[in-house]
Amino acid sequence: MTDLLSAVDALTKPESEHHVIMSDYGVYRAPIYVRTHTVTHPPLLERLREAVNPSKNTAAGSSALASTRNLIDSDALYEYSKMASAIGSWCNAFKADRTRNPITDLRRWYVAFQQYDNEPQWYIDELRHWATLIRNILEPPKRIEITEPCPVCGKRAYTDQDGNELLFPVIVEYRAPKDEGDAIAPQALCRACQTVWKGYDAVAELAEELKQHADAHG
Incomplete structure (x- = not known):
């Protein structure tokens, strides 16, 4: 237990x-x-x-607007x-x-x-x-949108939960370490095909594939 x-x-x-x-x-x-x-x-x-x-949780005397x-x-x-x-x-x-x-x-x-x-x-x-x-x-993770198409499905756009078509389906999320030496693995997701890259090695492999695509279509 x-x-x-x-x-x-x-x-x-x-x-x-x-x-x-x-x-x-x-x-x-x-x-x-x-x-x-x-x-x-x-x-x-x-x-x-x-x-x-x-x-x-606002401290007494705070100047926060009433509307907030x-x-x-x-x-x-x-x-x-x-x-x-x-x-x-x-x-x-x-x-x-x-x-x-x-x-x-x-x-x-x-x-x-x-x-x-x-x-x-x-x-x-x-x-x-x-x-x-x-x-x-x-503490929401930091997010980076990748402007290259997904190397798995090849799409440059995806449809969100509200039915809107948006650009750049691949995102990378990571959390900055609070203390030196902390290891916090990043994760990437394609919002079009739901492929996930989890951890440093997988995200590094994704970065290499994206670079190859950019070089080939540069």
């Missing part, structure tokens, strides 16, 4: 980030370590709930509602007492789940998926 507990903890426990602070160059032209600054964030589920109405207050982040609300509903259903299924606080209820569900001889992998995958969704809402 270690993986399941880790997946539950990732959503329900505070997160700490450690930032190393260095001074200017010292006598030997090398940065000098000063200290490590630790920032603690609320649990992911709590941060998602707060993201539903970000204006509520009480705005609702519909994506955050949709995902939070789905997760809270699913957790409530899990609690009912495994006879865990509910409080209607998703953080408390998820941890109570975990305790109840251990009393049953069930395979936890589906729940592990689902909880990890939730954590990724929340992080993408809180």
Whole structure:
């Protein structure tokens, strides 16, 4: 159950980030370590709930316009509602007492789940998926549109969910590392044929194919 507990903890426990602070160059032209600054964030589920109405987190005395207050982040609300509903259903299924606080209820569900001889992998995958969704809402990945056609389907345009035809179906998404040395793999997607390139090697291969196409039609 270690993986399941880790997946539950990732959503329900505070997160700490450690930032190393260095001074200017010292006598030997090398940065000098000063200290490590630790920032603690609320649990992911709590941060998602707060993201539903970000204006509520505005500090007192803020000069935010009245028209910008009480705005609702519909994506955050949709995902939070789905997760809270699913957790409530899990609690009912495994006879865990509910409080209607998703953080408390998820941890109570975990305790109840251990009393049953069930395979936890589906729940592990689902909880990890939730954590990724929340992080993408809180810190959206950077996105680059590729102007060359998709090397798989050859299309230069795609149709969005509203039926609009748009140019440049291939996009690359990545998240800049917060700390030096962090490895965060990029991902590319063709919105026309739904081909996915995941990880550094796959995206590098895509870049080579795009370069070959550009050179051939240069």
